[in-house]
Amino acid sequence: MLRIAVLGCGRIGRMHAANIAAHPRAALAGVYDIHAPAAEEVAASLGARRFDSAEDVFGAAEVDAVLIASSTATHADFIEASVAAGKPVLCEKPIDLSLERVQLCARNTSGTDVPIMVGFCRRFDPGHRAARAAIQAGEIGDLHQVIITSRDPGMAPDAYIEASGGIFRDMTIHDFDLARYMLGEEVETVTATGSRLVDPALMARCDDYDTVVVTLTTKAGRQAVITNSRRAVYGYDQRVELFGSGGMLISENHRETLVTKHIAGATGISAPLKDFFIERYQDAFAAEIDNFIDAAEGSAPLDATFEDGRRALILAEAAIRSVAEGRTVATSEIG
Amino acid sequence: MLRIAVLGCGRIGRMHAANIAAHPRAALAGVYDIHAPAAEEVAASLGARRFDSAEDVFGAAEVDAVLIASSTATHADFIEASVAAGKPVLCEKPIDLSLERVQLCARNTSGTDVPIMVGFCRRFDPGHRAARAAIQAGEIGDLHQVIITSRDPGMAPDAYIEASGGIFRDMTIHDFDLARYMLGEEVETVTATGSRLVDPALMARCDDYDTVVVTLTTKAGRQAVITNSRRAVYGYDQRVELFGSGGMLISENHRETLVTKHIAGATGISAPLKDFFIERYQDAFAAEIDNFIDAAEGSAPLDATFEDGRRALILAEAAIRSVAEGRTVATSEIG
Amino acid sequence: MLRIAVLGCGRIGRMHAANIAAHPRAALAGVYDIHAPAAEEVAASLGARRFDSAEDVFGAAEVDAVLIASSTATHADFIEASVAAGKPVLCEKPIDLSLERVQLCARNTSGTDVPIMVGFCRRFDPGHRAARAAIQAGEIGDLHQVIITSRDPGMAPDAYIEASGGIFRDMTIHDFDLARYMLGEEVETVTATGSRLVDPALMARCDDYDTVVVTLTTKAGRQAVITNSRRAVYGYDQRVELFGSGGMLISENHRETLVTKHIAGATGISAPLKDFFIERYQDAFAAEIDNFIDAAEGSAPLDATFEDGRRALILAEAAIRSVAEGRTVATSEIG
Amino acid sequence: MLRIAVLGCGRIGRMHAANIAAHPRAALAGVYDIHAPAAEEVAASLGARRFDSAEDVFGAAEVDAVLIASSTATHADFIEASVAAGKPVLCEKPIDLSLERVQLCARNTSGTDVPIMVGFCRRFDPGHRAARAAIQAGEIGDLHQVIITSRDPGMAPDAYIEASGGIFRDMTIHDFDLARYMLGEEVETVTATGSRLVDPALMARCDDYDTVVVTLTTKAGRQAVITNSRRAVYGYDQRVELFGSGGMLISENHRETLVTKHIAGATGISAPLKDFFIERYQDAFAAEIDNFIDAAEGSAPLDATFEDGRRALILAEAAIRSVAEGRTVATSEIG
Numbered sequence A, B, C, D: 001m002l003r004i005a006v007l008g009c010g011r012i013g014r015m016h017a018a019n020i021a022a023h024p025r026a027a028l029a030g031v032y033d034i035h036a037p038a039a040e041e042v043a044a045s046l047g048a049r050r051f052d053s054a055e056d057v058f059g060a061a062e063v064d065a066v067l068i069a070s071s072t073a074t075h076a077d078f079i080e081a082s083v084a085a086g087k088p089v090l091c092e093k094p095i096d097l098s099l100e101r102v103q104l105c106a107r108n109t110s111g112t113d114v115p116i117m118v119g120f121c122r123r124f125d126p127g128h129r130a131a132r133a134a135i136q137a138g139e140i141g142d143l144h145q146v147i148i149t150s151r152d153p154g155m156a157p158d159a160y161i162e163a164s165g166g167i168f169r170d171m172t173i174h175d176f177d178l179a180r181y182m183l184g185e186e187v188e189t190v191t192a193t194g195s196r197l198v199d200p201a202l203m204a205r206c207d208d209y210d211t212v213v214v215t216l217t218t219k220a221g222r223q224a225v226i227t228n229s230r231r232a233v234y235g236y237d238q239r240v241e242l243f244g245s246g247g248m249l250i251s252e253n254h255r256e257t258l259v260t261k262h263i264a265g266a267t268g269i270s271a272p273l274k275d276f277f278i279e280r281y282q283d284a285f286a287a288e289i290d291n292f293i294d295a296a297e298g299s300a301p302l303d304a305t306f307e308d309g310r311r312a313l314i315l316a317e318a319a320i321r322s323v324a325e326g327r328t329v330a331t332s333e334i335g
Helices: A011-022 A035-044 A054-059 A073-083 A097-108 A128-138 A159-165 A172-183 A198-204 A282-296 A304-325 B009-023 B036-046 B054-059 B072-084 B099-109 B127-138 B158-163 B172-183 B202-205 B282-296 B308-323 C013-022 C036-046 C054-059 C073-084 C099-108 C125-136 C158-161 C173-181 C200-206 C284-298 C304-323 D010-023 D036-046 D054-059 D074-083 D099-111 D124-138 D160-165 D174-183 D200-206 D281-298 D306-326
Strands: A002-007 A026-030 A065-068 A089-092 A116-118 A143-151 A187-195 A211-218 A221-228 A235-244 A246-253 A260-261 A267-271 B001-005 B028-031 B065-068 B088-090 B117-119 B143-151 B188-193 B211-218 B223-229 B237-244 B246-249 B260-263 B266-270 C004-008 C024-032 C065-068 C089-091 C115-119 C143-151 C189-195 C211-218 C223-229 C237-244 C247-251 C259-263 C264-270 D002-007 D025-032 D065-068 D090-091 D115-118 D144-152 D187-196 D211-218 D223-229 D238-243 D247-251 D261-264 D266-271
Touching: A002 A011, A002 A054, A002 A221, A002 A282, A011 A026, A011 A065, A011 A282, A026 A035, A026 A054, A054 A073, A054 D054, A065 A282, A073 A089, A073 A097, A089 B143, A089 D036, A097 A304, A116 A282, A116 A304, A116 C200, A128 A172, A128 A235, A143 A172, A143 D211, A143 D223, A172 A187, A172 A211, A172 A221, A172 A304, A172 B282, A172 C125, A187 A304, A187 D187, A187 D211, A198 D099, A211 A304, A211 C158, A211 D144, A211 D211, A211 D223, A221 D144, A221 D211, A235 C013, A267 B282, A267 D144, B001 B009, B001 B054, B001 B282, B009 B028, B009 B036, B009 B065, B009 B282, B028 B036, B028 D247, B036 C073, B036 D266, B054 B072, B065 B072, B065 B282, B065 C115, B072 B088, B072 B099, B088 B282, B117 B282, B117 B308, B117 C004, B117 C089, B127 B172, B127 B237, B127 B246, B127 B282, B127 D025, B127 D261, B143 B172, B143 C211, B158 B202, B172 B188, B172 B211, B172 B223, B172 B237, B172 B308, B188 B308, B188 C189, B211 B308, B211 C143, B211 C211, B223 C143, B223 C211, B223 C223, B223 D115, B246 D065, B260 D124, C004 C013, C004 C054, C004 C284, C013 C036, C013 C065, C024 C036, C054 C073, C065 C073, C065 C284, C065 D261, C073 C089, C073 C099, C089 C284, C089 D036, C099 C304, C115 C200, C125 C173, C125 C247, C125 C284, C143 C173, C158 C200, C173 C189, C173 C211, C173 C223, C173 C237, C173 C264, C189 C304, C200 D115, C211 C304, C284 D099, D002 D054, D010 D036, D010 D065, D010 D281, D025 D036, D025 D054, D054 D074, D065 D074, D065 D281, D074 D090, D074 D099, D074 D306, D090 D281, D099 D306, D115 D281, D115 D306, D124 D174, D124 D238, D124 D247, D124 D281, D144 D174, D160 D200, D174 D211, D174 D223, D174 D238, D174 D306, D187 D306, D211 D306
Parallel strands: A002 A026, A002 A065, A065 A089, A089 A116, A143 A221, B001 B028, B001 B065, B065 B088, B088 B117, B143 B223, C004 C024, C004 C065, C065 C089, C089 C115, C143 C223, D002 D025, D002 D065, D065 D090, D090 D115, D144 D223
Antiparallel strands: A143 A235, A187 A211, A211 A221, A235 A246, A246 C259, A260 A267, A260 C247, A267 B266, B143 B237, B188 B211, B211 B223, B237 B246, B246 D261, B260 B266, B260 D247, C143 C237, C189 C211, C211 C223, C237 C247, C259 C264, C264 D266, D144 D238, D187 D211, D211 D223, D238 D247, D261 D266
16 A cells, blocks of 8 residues: 655646545545645545645655646656655656756756656556557557647646746647657657647747647657647547558547437537546556556556656757757757 | 340439440440330430330340349339340349249249349448458358348338338348348248338328338348338448357448548538448449349359349248238248 | 445456445445355455345444345345335346246335335446437437347356346346337337357257347337347447437447557457456446435436336346247237 | 540559540540550550550640640650640649759740649549538638648559659659648648658668658648658558648548458458559549549639649659758748
């Protein structure tokens, strides 16, 4: 029974807290939020303790491990504190918006054997995972192209966008990680294109983009293409296509139900896509916690590491530079 | 080059005439219709001769073979005349609404080696045909169940229904034949249920049904289920499912295009089904003519024979009796 | 918090016990099994009490409600005991293999306001439920035909089959109930066909069938067709098609993942179906418990009642008679 | 009746000749090939005249129009000759491998009102066309992204590749045109990535690529992404996805049949994709001829013009430069 405390009681923190509370091999050791009433509500509903500060969490003997779902600016500090306290830590992405801070955090935690996991939940999606296993089993020969379609169902609030660090660090970062997960070798070049089509005014104000295409290449010449939009009115569009010398795999979208309707003028009308990430990646979030528990108990390696978080951020930085300079950027220019 | 004349210039006759005219191995030797202007129009548009009578067709030296698409009441007479003239004949279903007349026609043509084909076009549908080939190749082991869904896109005109001989002889007859084609052994029992749901008043007046279910069994216990409706608002629904000890095959519906649409509230919205039989079974009608030419030239056996037409009518008679008496009827009671 | 005890710790009892233990609005009040070690194991793994007898369960003040997952022969007695103790009861199907015993149980519990639920889980499947809601919202007009495909992934052990009461009472009973759920009016006639194709020797020994087709009709002439097989090698095949005057709905099969594979010679290769009922109807079992808790708390009516269980058994009896006598049987002949 | 002569009797020329011969509004006026036996064979099989030279074709009074399917190097000359002879011309892509030659051809034919069509058959595919019509009808709002997947079923012979002008001019050119067709405004930037994964040795020898990704942007910021491979073992992969502010459209792949197979371990196994372009775009080639006839008769504008051919080649040139220089290239740098 791993006793896990949750820092941050926003939407994703509440979800993690509930998952931990219901997990047969974990217990919810308590919750903390800088806004005490938020923590109080979660604590009450799940019958768990509320901590008064993050320090109390790191110092508590009855806390075996920590899950960080607080605001991005706190992530690196909390990771360092948790490692210092010897407590395995699962941190939501991104580690930090600043690559420098991430590199510092890496140095500050180097040499530790305390597991540091980054919350790249898509690696744990059963479909994506089965597709990767099929690649590794050679079912489609050598991998040539990875095509990731990743579109959010709707624009986040302005305040969220403004603090997000931009689409590449905030949204594409999941796809960068997923591309790395599938490619099986490091990315060498990044070429990105950004447009302002969903909310041009907001994007201009933030010097950001809402519609992007990114192409990655590896040393072997493998290619990954990511297409993002901040708003797909038909729902949370999450597809991965893997093309190889021996065939193709597609991890398809998930719908709310598998009912189809056929009427005059249209057939095959299907349910909306699962919306949003908490529903779509419900199984993935559960499997992520499983892996974290395994790693904390020493029975399995982490499937999403601090280094994965750092590498994804490097790709985001390269994409930003590529758009700015209208050219292909080598990752070696960044890291 | 097989010179084929077409008797009957209604919708299906016109289609056959055009197919023959465009066929690389056939020529349209001429057309006839009891309503001369109809024949005149087809003859003009396809650059073919118009015959003044059916007798002229059977007597014409430049006619090698005959396709009968005239009204049902003429079919048996024309078959007999064509055989007497030594001309291979392709007759649209049904041979006749009266099983007695069909039996007589069988006797009157017995011993001939002139090919007599019945227009069971579905046997020539590439999908259905591939499915049957897969059964015969053992891809799903022993066949246990055949599930045929067959629904017309809309009710035929009252006059058509009144003269049709009833749904079992007119519409289900195609499905009876398709079931036999798939089952691979003769049907022993027929159990049918009929309802009046689409146009109850018309059905009551004609002592007919518009919505039926028929179950067939063979000596080995194989089962076939046919569901019919005279009106599916979403189009011409034509599916065949084959279930066996080693798996299942489904020959799916055909749509006008393969474009899908995904909008707020609904995904996967697909095109309407191909509507109607001339579009849906376009490839089948072409392949049917191919087989007829092959048989007329002696290079291949017929894939849909007079006997197939007679057997299908026996199943229709058994279904009519089953509904009337509320019991399972043995085909041995009919034939 | 509804404290529910579970009687019977076989596969389905264990699943229910775990669902109850994890349910935010329920607690597992304890478990009982005639084979004490089975109960002991479940009690230990879920941290719950083991009862020494069913009587202890019915007498326990800390038990608010009872879930019956013991052998079929005990169901009616336990229902009566639970009702006598004033404890809401959820009983797995069937209530009993004997319609007489069920009728007696109905009389013995008549007049009670203690909720008696029968475990027809498919009514709670999100897909089937959405399809029914669409019917009720008029999305496909008047319902004409219900087509239920229901095939088990593999033959149960001989001992199970021998004690099952036959395919109609044991397996089709779920489909009878689902047909009633969709049809929206009572069934008047039953016509069934049975074959022995999967295991002819066993079926002959048990006077049972492994491959059946059943057609039901209602007073309005609506039709339902059920096709069953005891063994579909491709998995647990569970589909419902609803055809109406304004369109069609299909509740499709569920697959393990949504990954497709495309290789030389074959495309669209998809994952196996979810196998078996505990995985396929996982969401349904959870929703069933929700409805049971609601009903026990008086906040919602039961969606699957004792009467539903009785009616389904009448259809099973009618199907048995139909096969034996080769005729359509009216439900009024049975009930 | 438009009397069309065909220049070039290779695979695509033979197909066009047969389509013309069977077309109700066209006649095959004759064929020519530099290799006389090839022309002789086609002429004989279709009952058409064989011309001794291209000059004879352009000079023949009984030739109303010309279809050019000869080798690429002859295209521009033949277009000019046909226009000079006042005969409408349909020329297979590309107009020429040299943009300079194309520009010269444009100048040499400027001012003519003789229709010059370029054989961009995909514009005439019923699915792609329906998707574009849906865009124009506003069914998915403003278009944001066009995703074109275009993979050949297998590597062409070495000699073909060596003479092809490279993948961008030879293969992607169809996708460049299709992107333009969908985008509805001119492309301003081109960013391309090329890899050698299918046949690295051949590609290195030809300074070519077999696996490419190209991103296009328009003035409004619309994006198009093209992914190409010279070899998809699962067949000729031809998909178009259109993403807009109001939804998404996908024009899906076409399969040989619509039969699915479900066996132990795999479900939904579908037929191979239609292979190759003559089968996949059969309907498109027929519709292309229709449009050509309409334009030659003056009853409709051309849907694929010389200018479309020139613009597509400019995109190919830009892609070549983009790969070479590792940067985004403006089309204004090329044209």
